[in-house]
Amino acid sequence: MKKNKLFAVGIGPGGEEHMTQKALKVLEEADIIIGYTAYIELVKKIFPEKEYIATAMKKEIERCKIAVEQSLEGKTVAMVSSGDSGIYGMAGILLQLVNAQKEAIDFEVIPGVTAANAAAAILGAPLMHDFSVISLSDLMTPLDLIMKRVECSAEGDFVICLYNPKSKKRTDYITKAAEIVGKYRSENTPVGIVRNAGREDESSEIVSLKDIDKANIDMFTIVIIGNSQSYIENGKIITPRGYKL
Numbered sequence: 001m002k003k004n005k006l007f008a009v010g011i012g013p014g015g016e017e018h019m020t021q022k023a024l025k026v027l028e029e030a031d032i033i034i035g036y037t038a039y040i041e042l043v044k045k046i047f048p049e050k051e052y053i054a055t056a057m058k059k060e061i062e063r064c065k066i067a068v069e070q071s072l073e074g075k076t077v078a079m080v081s082s083g084d085s086g087i088y089g090m091a092g093i094l095l096q097l098v099n100a101q102k103e104a105i106d107f108e109v110i111p112g113v114t115a116a117n118a119a120a121a122i123l124g125a126p127l128m129h130d131f132s133v134i135s136l137s138d139l140m141t142p143l144d145l146i147m148k149r150v151e152c153s154a155e156g157d158f159v160i161c162l163y164n165p166k167s168k169k170r171t172d173y174i175t176k177a178a179e180i181v182g183k184y185r186s187e188n189t190p191v192g193i194v195r196n197a198g199r200e201d202e203s204s205e206i207v208s209l210k211d212i213d214k215a216n217i218d219m220f221t222i223v224i225i226g227n228s229q230s231y232i233e234n235g236k237i238i239t240p241r242g243y244k245l
């Protein structure tokens, strides 16, 4: 009998040590592994003998369609996303495509460590209280709505994690977001910036909100803006939860 098995696998932020046991097991059992070229290179190092299909960035729909087609041929297919596949990854579109098929596909999402908690661990403990996660990419979301979410999060005193903070075309959205947050929070609010968390060239810095423009931010970076209570101690950010020591 055909298996028609499809997994959306979050492979975590970087190397093998950040993958879950379950993700490794699913990749090991897959007949074919599909994903964006950079992530496929990473997985190839762990499972060199597998069959792979790598596609370029911005080819998400094409890539997902290939994954669905392959699973309909009876193969066990693993589609990899960095971090968690359900957070700005491929899980949603895969599920939509699976639902649109006449033939049943057994679909499963395997969670992974997302950039926000990988970065938080490097920065100290910035996510100890309520936080929001916002992507500054306006490829598929209107910029007004993105900035409204930034504003509401700032007003609600959420710690704010900004994914996709900057690209070659979008250079000033992070400045705009920081300005909005500055209406509600001190200019000295700690901001953690982590580039390539969990990867070989990982780097991080902590600046204050007013200096966000001086920081080195690109599309491999995640930015975490503290809430009104967050502070820096011994080079780490702490967002206190309210425990009395």
Ligand code: SAH
Binding pocket: 013, 014, 081, 082, 083, 084, 085, 086, 087, 088, 089, 113, 114, 115, 116, 119, 162, 163, 164, 165, 194, 195, 196, 197, 198, 199, 218, 219, 220, 221, 222, 223
């Ligand atoms: N599914 C991924 C997010 C994909 S969106 C996840 O759960 O982590 C791509 C954005 O995620 C990047 O622009 C960057 O802001 C962030 N990101 C992903 N991996 C990262 C890493 N290792 N270090 C820092 N930021 C990362």
